[in-house]
Amino acid sequence: MKRNLATLMALAMLAAIALTVPAMAEAPAYNPDAVIYIYSTDDPTHLDPSLATDGQSTVVTGLLFNSLVGYNRDGSIFPDVAESWTVSEDGLTYAFKIRDGIKFHDGTACDAYAVEWNWNRVIPWNATPEMSYSTILFGNVAAFEATDASTFVVTLKSKDSTFLTLQGSSSLAAALLSPTAYEADPEGVDRNPVGTGPYKFVELKAGQYVRVERYDEYHRGVPTNGGVIIRIIPESSTAVSELMTGGLDYVGSLAADQVDLLRSAQGIEVITTPSQNLSILSFADYEKNPLFSDLRVRQAIREALDLEAINKALYGDAMVTAISPIPPGMQSGVRDDYVNYPYDPDHAKALLAEAGYPDGITAKLLTYNVVKGYNPAGEQLAVQIQAELAKAGINIEIQILPWGEFVEVMYKDPVEGYDLILHGWGADYFDTSNIIFLWSEAEAGGGTNNSGYINEEFEAIFKAAKESSDYNEAGDLYAQAAQKIQTDLPSIITGHGVQYTGYSPKLVNGGDLLNSVAGSHTWQLQKAD
Amino acid sequence: MIKYIAKRVLMAIPVIWGIVTIVFILMRVFSHNPAFLLLGQHATADKVAELTRYLGLDQPIWKQYLIYLGQLARGDLGTSLFTKQPVLTEIMERMPATIELAVFSVVISSIIGVTLGVVCAVKQNSVLDRVLQVTGLTGISLPRFWLGLMLIIAAAVRLKILPVSGRFNFMNQPETITGFMLIDCVITGDWSALGSTLRYLILPSLTIAVASIGSFMRYTRSTMLEVIRQDYIRTARAKGVAESRVVSRHALKNALIPVVTVIGMELGGLFSGSVLTETIFAWPGVGQYIVNGINNTDYAVVQSGCMLVAVIAVAMNLLIDILYGYLDPRIRY
Numbered sequence: 070m071k072r073n074l075a076t077l078m079a080l081a082m083l084a085a086i087a088l089t090v091p092a093m094a095e096a097p098a099y100n101p102d103a104v105i106y107i108y109s110t111d112d113p114t115h116l117d118p119s120l121a122t123d124g125q126s127t128v129v130t131g132l133l134f135n136s137l138v139g140y141n142r143d144g145s146i147f148p149d150v151a152e153s154w155t156v157s158e159d160g161l162t163y164a165f166k167i168r169d170g171i172k173f174h175d176g177t178a179c180d181a182y183a184v185e186w187n188w189n190r191v192i193p194w195n196a197t198p199e200m201s202y203s204t205i206l207f208g209n210v211a212a213f214e215a216t217d218a219s220t221f222v223v224t225l226k227s228k229d230s231t232f233l234t235l236q237g238s239s240s241l242a243a244a245l246l247s248p249t250a251y252e253a254d255p256e257g258v259d260r261n262p263v264g265t266g267p268y269k270f271v272e273l274k275a276g277q278y279v280r281v282e283r284y285d286e287y288h289r290g291v292p293t294n295g296g297v298i299i300r301i302i303p304e305s306s307t308a309v310s311e312l313m314t315g316g317l318d319y320v321g322s323l324a325a326d327q328v329d330l331l332r333s334a335q336g337i338e339v340i341t342t343p344s345q346n347l348s349i350l351s352f353a354d355y356e357k358n359p360l361f362s363d364l365r366v367r368q369a370i371r372e373a374l375d376l377e378a379i380n381k382a383l384y385g386d387a388m389v390t391a392i393s394p395i396p397p398g399m400q401s402g403v404r405d406d407y408v409n410y411p412y413d414p415d416h417a418k419a420l421l422a423e424a425g426y427p428d429g430i431t432a433k434l435l436t437y438n439v440v441k442g443y444n445p446a447g448e449q450l451a452v453q454i455q456a457e458l459a460k461a462g463i464n465i466e467i468q469i470l471p472w473g474e475f476v477e478v479m480y481k482d483p484v485e486g487y488d489l490i491l492h493g494w495g496a497d498y499f500d501t502s503n504i505i506f507l508w509s510e511a512e513a514g515g516g517t518n519n520s521g522y523i524n525e526e527f528e529a530i531f532k533a534a535k536e537s538s539d540y541n542e543a544g545d546l547y548a549q550a551a552q553k554i555q556t557d558l559p560s561i562i563t564g565h566g567v568q569y570t571g572y573s574p575k576l577v578n579g580g581d582l583l584n585s586v587a588g589s590h591t592w593q594l595q596k597a598d
Numbered sequence: 599m600i601k602y603i604a605k606r607v608l609m610a611i612p613v614i615w616g617i618v619t620i621v622f623i624l625m626r627v628f629s630h631n632p633a634f635l636l637l638g639q640h641a642t643a644d645k646v647a648e649l650t651r652y653l654g655l656d657q658p659i660w661k662q663y664l665i666y667l668g669q670l671a672r673g674d675l676g677t678s679l680f681t682k683q684p685v686l687t688e689i690m691e692r693m694p695a696t697i698e699l700a701v702f703s704v705v706i707s708s709i710i711g712v713t714l715g716v717v718c719a720v721k722q723n724s725v726l727d728r729v730l731q732v733t734g735l736t737g738i739s740l741p742r743f744w745l746g747l748m749l750i751i752a753a754a755v756r757l758k759i760l761p762v763s764g765r766f767n768f769m770n771q772p773e774t775i776t777g778f779m780l781i782d783c784v785i786t787g788d789w790s791a792l793g794s795t796l797r798y799l800i801l802p803s804l805t806i807a808v809a810s811i812g813s814f815m816r817y818t819r820s821t822m823l824e825v826i827r828q829d830y831i832r833t834a835r836a837k838g839v840a841e842s843r844v845v846s847r848h849a850l851k852n853a854l855i856p857v858v859t860v861i862g863m864e865l866g867g868l869f870s871g872s873v874l875t876e877t878i879f880a881w882p883g884v885g886q887y888i889v890n891g892i893n894n895t896d897y898a899v900v901q902s903g904c905m906l907v908a909v910i911a912v913a914m915n916l917l918i919d920i921l922y923g924y925l926d927p928r929i930r931y
Contacts, residue, residue, distance in 0.1 A: 104768070111890060114680045122638030198649040201637040259682060275691040276882025277765065298768060302880040310750050310762045473630040473895055480634065482643050494639065515643025 099577050099595035102295035106317045107591070108302045112275055117259040118244035119191045122201045127240035129279050131589055132297055133174075134244035134264035135288075137165055137184070137221075137236045142585035144400050144499030146237050149289075150179060150245060150265065151221070160228040160538060161211075165221040171288045173247035174269040181215035186248040188213050202242040205497070206235045228536040230543055234400070234500040239266070241497070267292045267592030276301055283592075292592040312337060312571055318596065319572035319583055324445050325387040331571040338572050340584045343398030344389060344565035345496040346443035347504065350454065351560040353435075353484040354521040360432065360488060365424040367558040370489075371410045373417035373461035379453045380564050383446040387569065391562035393551040395504055398568075401544030402501045402551055409555055417461045429462025432488035436467060437475040443493035443566045450563070451491050465489070482515035490519055501547040505531055508554055522559035599923075603916065610912040617908040621901050622666060626659045632679050632895040653679065666901065675905075676898030678891075685902045689884055694777030695765060696883035699875070700868030703803040707810035708861055712854070714811070715818025719853075720845060722823060731819075734812030746805040746878035753801060760801055763880035767794045802879040806872055810864055817860050821853040828852075855925050859918050866914030870907040 113126040121130050139149035148154070151165040171179040189195055192210060196203035209232065212224040225232060236243050250263035262270050265288065268281035282296035300317065302308045309327045311317040313334050323331065323339070331337045352370075355361040380388040389397065393407040421429060436451040444450050448469045455465040468487065470478065479490055494517070496503045510528055512518035527550055534546035554560065572579040575597045582590045633649040634641045650656050657665075669676055675685040714734070718727045754762040765779055766772055772791040775782045780799075783792035825831065826849045834844050873885040884903065891899030923929045 106768070112681070115682075122636070122640075198645065198652040199636060201640050201645065204645075205640055256682075274882075275688060276695070276887065278768075300764065300880065301882065302763060303877045303886060304880070306747060307750065307763050307878055307880055310755050313755050314758065314762055316762055316764070471630075471893070473632070473635055473893070476634040476641060477630040480641055480643055480646065497639075512642070517639075517642075 098597055099293070100295075100598045101293060101595075103575075103596035103598065105294050105297045105576075105591055105594055105596060106300060106311075107297060107319060108300045108308045108311070108317055109279075110301070110303050110305070112273070112301055113279060115259055116262040116270065116273070118240060118246065118262070118264075119196070119200050119203070119242045120259065121241055128589075129281070129299055130244060130262070130264075131240035131266075132268045132281050132591060133262055133266040133270055134239050134246070135171075135266055136239040136243040136245060138233055139239060140237045140499060142582070142590065144398070146233055149237075149239070150184070154233075156538075160536070161225045163223045163225070163232070165223070167219045167221055168288060169219060171265055172286055173250070173263050173265050174284055175247050175250050175263045177247055177249045178218075179245055179247075179265045180218040181221040182218060183248055184221045184245060185213065185215035187245050190246075190251075191242045196242075200242055202238070202497075206238060206241065206243050228538075230537050231500045231502045231535055234498055238498055268297060271296070287592070289592075293595045294592070297591055309571070312573065315573065315575075317573075318576055318594075319570055319579060321568065321570040321583075322442055323569035323571055324440070325385045325569075328387065328569045328571070329385075336574050338574060338580060340570055340572070340580060342568040342570065342584050344396045344567055345398040345499070346441075346494060346566050347391060347394055347396055348388075348441075348443040348450065348493045348563045348566070349394075349491070349507075349560045350563055351490045351492065351520040352558070353487050353490050353519055355559060356521055356523075357483060358488060360430060363424050364558065365420045366426070366430065368410055369417040369420040369424070369461065370458065370463060371417075371558060371561050372413045372420065373458050373463055374454065374561065374563075375412045375414075375457060376561075376563055377412070379450070379457060383449055383453055384564075384566075387445060387567045388564040389567060391564050392555075393548070394507070394554050394560075394562050395501055395547065395551050396496065396565040398499075399496065399501045399504060400499045401540065402505075402547030404548050407548075407552055407555055410558075414461045417463075421462065429464060431464040431466065433466045433468060433486065434489040434491060435475065435478060435487040436469055436491040437472050438469050439472045441493055441566075442495055442568065443564075444491075445566060454491070454563075479519055480515055483521070484519050492519070501544070502531075502535055505534070505547055505550045508550075508559060518559075520559035522554075522557065524553065524557060527553045527557075599920075603920070606916050606919075610909075610916075613912060614905060614908050618667075618670070618901060618905050619663075621904040622663055623659075625895070625897055625900055626662070629895045631655065632897070635894055636680065670905075675902035678899050679896050680894055685898045688887065688899070689902070689906060691777070692882055692884045692887050694779075695881060696869060696872075696876075696885065698778050698780060699799065699802055699806070699872065699881060699883060700865055702799050703806040703810065703868060704861060704865045706803055707807035707814055707864075710807070711811040711814025712818045712857065715815040715857075716822055716845060716850060716853075718815065718819040719822030719826065727819075730815065734815045737808040737812035740808060742805055742809065742872075742874045743878060745808060746801070746875060749801050749805060750878070761798050763878070765795065765798050765881065766791065767798070770794045802875050802881050805875050805878070806868065813864070814857065814860065818853065818857050821856050822849060825849045825853040855922065858921060858925065862914055862918040862921070866911055869910045869914070 109125045109128050111125045113129045114123050115121045115126045116129060118130040118134050121127050135149050137149060137151040138146040141147050150168055150171060152168040154163055154165045156163055167181045167184060173179050191200055191203050192207050193203050209226050209229050210223060211226045215221050245265060247263035251258045260273060267284055267287045269284045271280040271282050273279045278301060279299040283292045285291055308317060308320050312320045328339055331339050352361040352367055361367055376390045380390050392409055395402040397403055434451055436448055438448050440447045451467045455467055458465050479492055494507055506512060507517045508522045509518060509531055510523050513521050513523055530546050530550045534543045537543040537546060570583045572583055577595045577597055582593055631650060633646045637645050637649060677684055678688060714730055718730050721727045750762050753760040770791050772779050772783045772788055772795060773786050775785055779795045783795055831844060831849055834848050870885060873889050876883040876886040888903035891903055
């Protein structure tokens with residue numbers, strides 16, 4: 070009996086060990102000094118965040134800088150350099166308490182005075198014309214002051230619920246740069262940036278790489294890896310090959326065919342993040358266009374387009390067909406009950422006949438020749454739209470321009486020579502205002518509102534949403550504004566590009582961190598040898 | 599000889615000035631305003647107008663042209679509108695990578711191409727000759743972009759015997775002294791980094807060399823065939839000189855003179871950068887830099903980049919002519 074009991078106990082112990090071993094094997098074993106390899110398609114244009122506008126720059130500045138608030142992985146904000154804040158009753162004054170003991174990489178203090186110095190540099194009335202994000206991030210600021218080393222007070226021109234979210238743009242002009250480093254070498258700071266972020270800048274080798282190393286005194290904790298090397302790899306298929314052979318640790322913005330390739334490759338994980346972009350087919354300055362000023366004609370175009378089929382044919386699973394302008398990855402206004410005009414080519418023909426075009430119409434469409442996150446198929450999207458509309462008797466003439474020329478024409482006031490513009494937008498930050506503003510009156514006439522949509526009701530809703538301090542209320546208002554776009558049809562939203570990221574299994578917590586809508590949390594990545 | 603070189607250099611000045619002027623006019627008349635790209639996706643008409651003024655791009659074209667010529671006269675190639683860095687510095691940072699790749703590729707392709715060309719000529723109309731000719735033609739016809747990607751998939755991804763892209767291994771990074779990685783490895787005596795760096799050169803060089811081998815082979819074959827029909831070759835054979843010696847000493851030496859021109863022109867072209875190869879293999883050369891400048895409408899980069907290409911072409915032509923005089927005693931300047 071005793072022997073049986075001993076045997077049973079031994080078996081139980083073996084079973085316990087057997088159960089424990091896999092659990093132990095799963096525990097992350099990582100090298101805290103390992104370097105993370107990522108890539109960018111070109112050298113950063115600027116390392117001074119106040120001048121950064123492109124992804125090649127922000128992929129680096131995002132590692133080096135902080136701002137008053139930061140973004141959680143779901144896009145909500147958390148106190149960063151500002152430990153806390155209070156808002157006055159009228160919603161116009163924000164008093165930030167600056168976290169004690171934060172130091173720039175050069176050892177100088179990042180206190181309220183440093184924040185004031187930075188704001189003085191990028192505030193619209195002092196900013197240079199190259200500081201593109203100055204008016205976006207600080208346009209509503211009336212005054213600011215460091216009242217002491219730990220208090221920074223900001224007064225707004227009008228109540229603005231997006232103000233705090235905007236201040237989380239730590240890779241752009243909201244980033245805090247060392248005043249000492251700047252004053253020592255104002256010109257050189259663009260190539261030798263000094264911030265408070267998790268990494269210190271080491272070197273930039275033109276056309277080759279940017280190297281940053283761990284900042285051990287980072288105020289949010291010591292980074293869990295030794296540094297990051299951003300390799301410059303212009304060709305995305307080369308980057309995918311590097312990922313497959315261990316030369317890169319993760320690659321974002323994968324094309325659909327690359328996703329299929331990586332999913333079939335051994336040892337590479339592919340994850341998706343909710344989209345924060347939108348592909349837009351706008352009716353250019355439609356109120357001034359006799360053809361499209363009639364809603365029935367715009368509706369006919371919408372109903373003649375089988376967007377689901379177009380997206381499936383062009384992108385497979387890499388595009389979500391839009392039911393509203395608000396991408397699924399935004400903070401608020403994401404709903405599934407938007408009312409849309411259905412795909413109905415017969416009704417589209419009837420609408421055209423009713424509007425006085427029984428024999429169909431001819432329209433000129435402008436598009437671009439590059440691949441974008443919101444349209445990985447480039448000009449092919451225009452070709453598909455052309456083919457689809459032809460079935461309903463709508464003849465489309467396509468003009469394809471290189472990106473630079475395309476942007477120049479798109480932002481002309483008024484847009485001349487084109488009836489339709491196929492363009493898109495990738496959100497700068499997570500507040501839904503960064504999507505809805507595209508159709509605001511302020512952006513009409515040479516701005517992003519190239520359809521020239523001016524609607525009082527829409528403006529009132531948008532203003533109320535921006536001023537609302539209630540998150541849910543703001544979300545409802547943004548949803549109302551989005552529904553107006555779907556109903557009034559200044560533009561047709563064709564889809565939201567899905568963001569795919571492939572990563573090496575060496576990144577033991579890659580699955581948790583790389584699916585974040587808030588972008589890189591590289592400093593928390595853990596890499597095994 | 600010095601008088602001849604001086605005359606050629608003086609003659610090159612109007613050529614380079616002409617190229618600079620044409621590129622300047624083309625960039626200003628036919629390209630878009632760079633302010634749109636500088637401002638990113640918030641490039642509203644008002645902001646663009648303000649930045650255009652700020653950058654001085656609203657000035658009359660003739661005024662901008664005179665300012666640019668004044669800069670060139672002072673040896674200033676201008677500053678990138680985007681990075682704010684001097685264009686000369688940015689080009690010089692990339693030049694060693696371009697030269698290293700060009701020289702390595704041309705050395706490989708010359709050795710293989712000339713050797714195969716001689717074999718083809720000696721074995722004229724044989725099966726070997728025909729096979730090599732078809733292979734050479736295939737090499738010339740293969741698109742570099744496709745070939746580069748195939749080489750990466752085969753050698754790096756599948757066989758894992760060579761690296762995918764870049765110039766060196768980050769775990770074994772050579773110390774930078776001259777910017778020429780191979781030379782730097784030799785100077786510092788870092789033999790392990792030298793071996794590693796050489797491995798990074800193989801795939802991009804091969805991508806370039808495949809086309810050049812075919813071209814050098816066909817050219818060598820035709821000039822060799824011409825030479826081996828000459829009377830002095832017949833005389834050498836009649837005197838009983840061994841066939842190998844006839845080919846290597848008597849025929850090849852003379853046949854190589856026109857081949858030098860082809861090799862020199864190829865090298866000159868590669869010194870201006872091999873855009874597709876640089877793009878696929880993430881090779882940090884000047885070709886890609888100039889193409890990026892064109893895409894961004896970065897005026898100074900494109901203008902100075904094109905001027906550099908012109909200078910290289912003129913210099914290589916001059917060098918080939920001088921070399922010609924040295925190799926061929928019948929030519930004297």
